Amino acid sequence: MSDPIMTLDGVVKRFDPRLSLGDRIAAAIGGDVETRSVQAVRDVTLAIGKGETLGLVGESGCGKSTLGRIAAGIMKPTAGTVRLAGAPVMDAAGGKLTTRIQTVFQDPFASLNPRITIGETLAEGPIAHGLVTPAKARDYAAQWLDLVGLDPSYASRYPHQFSGGQRQRVAIARALAMQPEVLVCDEPVASLDVSIQAQIVNLLLKLKRELGLTYLFISHDLGVVRHISERVAIMYLGRIVELGPTLSVYETPQHPYTQALLASVPRLVTSDADLAEFKPIAGEIPSPLAPPTGCAFHTRCPHAGPRCAVEQPGLVAPMPGRLAACHLLAGGVGKAA
């Protein structure tokens, strides 16, 4: 990894239930009211190198989108800090301090304002932040449309006049118009048709080459992450359980969850001989309202031992450049230390 441009340090996010007076009274007398907090992100420390693409992978409820929002400076962490080039991205009150991190969301139907033209959508942020004057906004918007492969004349059209793939191009252009250094992409191709996914993946690769962007690429699609990311972080129940260069992690996954996840990915089988029997990982992700003690994965792990239920494993380096949080890699799963 080159010098880090973005660092996340000890990031924690808890969502506390908003209880009304009635809820609290009901809870006090033993009513069925949820009073526990959702522990979405639990102590994540990460660094992203300048010009790097870091893939953030996990299943629903693992906290990857929450972590992405915190990294983008649009959600205040319960604890911990996010820094861009050494400077905090958020003030103490939760106000965003930088425009150099922008986000592309999954659903381009929900993320674009249907009532204004895409030219206006593109110019709105840059005008507000003084990146361009209103007089020059039209040319400015056209320049970014051109860069993402859309005809600049489309600036006068409304979102409903575009297909899903074109809308995602617009959403990318809007993020780029803020001239960011870091782009947080939250499942940017998940809602697109197969033939359109490749177009958007290629666009992201091209933009990175041409603009020297840094990506935090959040996805549940391990195939796309393998293609686009130099390093990958695997999340499970709010924690990073494995981190390392993408190909190395995919070839020799160290954490049992990473191993199970990679084995679960449906493979394109092209010969009957490859129709091997495969035993999928048992059970489902436990609720983040009550994550298991010790290693959060121990309830589903085929290798779990007594130590795993009581002691939370820290990230260790089983080989150079790699990190994984599993007792198997640090003293075994036997009796608790």
Next chain:
Amino acid sequence: MSALLEVENLATHFFTRAGVVKAVDGVSFSVRPGQVVGLVGESGSGKSVTGYSLLGLVDPPGRVVGGSIRFEGQDLVTLPQDRLRAIRGRRISMVFQDATATLNPVLTVGEQMLLVVKAHEALSDKAGLSLALDALGRVGIPDPASRLRSYPHQLSGGMRQRVAIAIALLHRPALVIADEPTTALDVSVQAQIIHEMRELVRTSGTAVIWITHDLATVSSLADDILVMYAGRVVESGPTRTILRSPRHPYTLGLLDSVPSRNPPGVDLPQIPGSTPSLLSLPPGCPFAPRCGFATDVCREMPAVSQADGRTWRCHHPRGVAA
């Protein structure tokens, strides 16, 4: 073996204010007992409407305008509604993508399963619930007896989809139509359900039509696939044969753009453009405007070619000596 289902020249059109949308236009295929057929395509390809047409579930302004659907000796297209209702849910059942929308939120799992049982069979509650218990067990639901008393919101997404599959299997149907049943689920849960479906097909002899946009999930599950584009089947045949050596340039394009088939970091081979509007299809082959092999002859609709158990609809098929 003789066919369980034979669809011939099926056409389902939607008569909208903007014009006639030919969502399904001349689709033919057959399903043998116990066979798994994958219906693959992108949005707007007509794969779901094909599935709905089989069960008479197409709502106005859409309707089946042509063709026949022969199932166990009857033509479902011309069958009166009450006779169709006796087949739907009993001999042919359906699993939808969104199990949350499929299940009734104010009934327990047991209550709604009992309704489905009694819709087709005069059984006591006790006998009905024992059928339900058996069906839940077959789809890998742990502790099925207590799940009967659960409401849908108390179950995870994967468990809800298992319940929906269990309901579809209640009457041990000859055919299950599954419309993107694992698309909304996490990878690990998707793997579990595909694994369980494969077991169920093997042990019960139920035939399955698996509708999906995902070539990878269908590649290990389906015996045969039909690739659909703009309301037509552009290619069909044994799954692995097609994935190894696709004939139609569209199938080839889809396969080439799969990231795991390319070295990391390089530009993916992409199909240019986007799927055409079914309101204004170009004359001739609908894929021609996006096709790298298209020539003048593609302005005419290609006929269906057939050989070695495969079909394709293309003037310039790949891997075929000219």
